[in-house]
Amino acid sequence: MEFSAAGRLEVRITAADVGKRVSVRSLNEHAPSGERFTDTVGVLTSWDNGVLCLTRRNGDSVRIGESALVAGKVVPPAPARRRGPAASYEELARVAARAWPPLESEPLGEWELRGAEGFTRRANSVLPLGDPGMPLDEALTAVRRWYAERGLPAYVQTATGAEGTQELLCAELERRGWVREVTAELWVGALAPVADRGEPSGVVLSRQADEAWLARYRRKGVSEVALKVLGPGSPRSWGSPRSWGSPRSSEAESGGEAGSGGEPGSGGGPSVWFATVPGPDAPAAIGRCVVDGRWAGFAAVEVDPAQRRRGLATAVMAALARRALDEGASAAWLQVEEDNAGARALYDRLGFAPHHAYHHYRAPESSAPAGDGSL
Structure with missing residues (x-):
């Protein structure tokens, strides 16, 4: 946590830090003695009406009252893994998408709408890598319409826990009542x-x-x-060659x-x-x-x-x-x-x-x- 020159804990984050990874300590007055402080690390996704919302690495959201804050600071992106090949989230997201190719896809700005008549959510969800080219509510309306035309539930696939992942989009979806299902992890x-x-x-x-x-x-x-x-x-x-959907990776290595x-x-x-x-x-x-x-x-x-x-x-x-x-x-x-x-x-x-x-x-x-x- 962050200490002042006098050795006291300080809150060094504000609403201007929304979108950044932060570490906060908060007070739980009803916890047993010796367990009254809770440390939380995650992306600060909102700070409204005296309440902070942080999204942890696993996608869980934590709400903390501003009055309960004891200390807080901005911290660097999640540390690199101790083993395994280096890779960006976007590179892995595109590689994983090509491994479960949809039968049809359509761009929505930089998002990709994918459909395969319901077999595996990975081939029947939006891959939102970038900007949809329109306000979020309009984009989600277009998403719902595209999947409804195919008789499919509308899904958006998001990610958390690495540099460049979509904690802010997750928070916006949750605010609009979208339901998170089947959290999993990608390992390398x-x-x-x-x-x-x-x-x-x-x-x-x-x-x-x-x-x-x-x-x-x-x-x-x-x-x-x-x-x-x-x-x-x-x-x-297969009766003929087909498209594999997502753009090719540009990784030089x-x-x-x-x-x-x-x-x-x-x-x-x-x-x-x-x-x-x-x-x-x-x-x-x-x-x-x-x-x-x-x-x-x-x-x-x-x-x-x-x-x-x-x-x-x-x-x-x-x-x-x-x-x-x-x-x-x-x-x-x-x-x-x-x-x-x-x-x-x-x-x-x-x-x-x-x-x-x-x-x-x-x-x-x-x-x-x-x-x-x-x-």
Whole structure:
């Protein structure tokens, strides 16, 4: 906290610091003795009518009465991770978007409206990287109209916890009654250590999500749309090359171009691989990897409950990582929900660490999806 020359704590923030990362200490008069002070670090998203609102790294909002402030100061952006490749939020957001490509998209200023008939919120939400080109209320009206025309709930995907993330937009959405659903985190790590873990000899890699792979995939009744989002080569899916949606990354250190079109795997776009550990009736384990320039994105790593604790998830990721290294990738990312303790422990052992949290906000008049409730 901030001390004055006389050694006293001081409040050195004002309403002019909205949008900055701050650290505050506040008094809780009703707390037990010795626990009366609370320290909070987050982005100051508002200071109105004597109440401060801070958004923490995980997206939670904290309201603090101005009269309860004991000390406060502006602090630097969240410190860099102790491990893992360096990356901006925007680079990772675009890479992750290309890994779950919508069937259709449309720009709204610098925002991207994405739709895939409801399969996974990641392909059925607005990606707001920049300015929508109009006042926020007008932009949200356009968003609701676009999704209503498609019979879909309106979602905006936001992020918190890293430099350049959208704490202010989250606060504005909450003030307008948008509901936050399914908070998750995007983790990053070096790719080579993943490839060195586990014994991938029993893992079969394919360009196709075949019937055996789908038998293990946890979302039952996989539709035509889901197959198209999962990746080219899936049964009954692609009839022709298609767009991969988001603009390519301009990162100079990328191992290759993250193209915006063309047949995946041909040098013009992300390359998709599916991993299977065969089993007697259905695969013992599966996984999916999207190779996009320097990045390899892991998803759908699932193991038969009866076969867990045998290192199969690690073997699947190792096999996919080796393939991604062969294609020029050097860094890895994945998405994991807050309450998935087993997956988080595995990814921590493999050298991954959280980069930022991301959230899906649903419009107050939109009903929650009746089908797929995934990220």
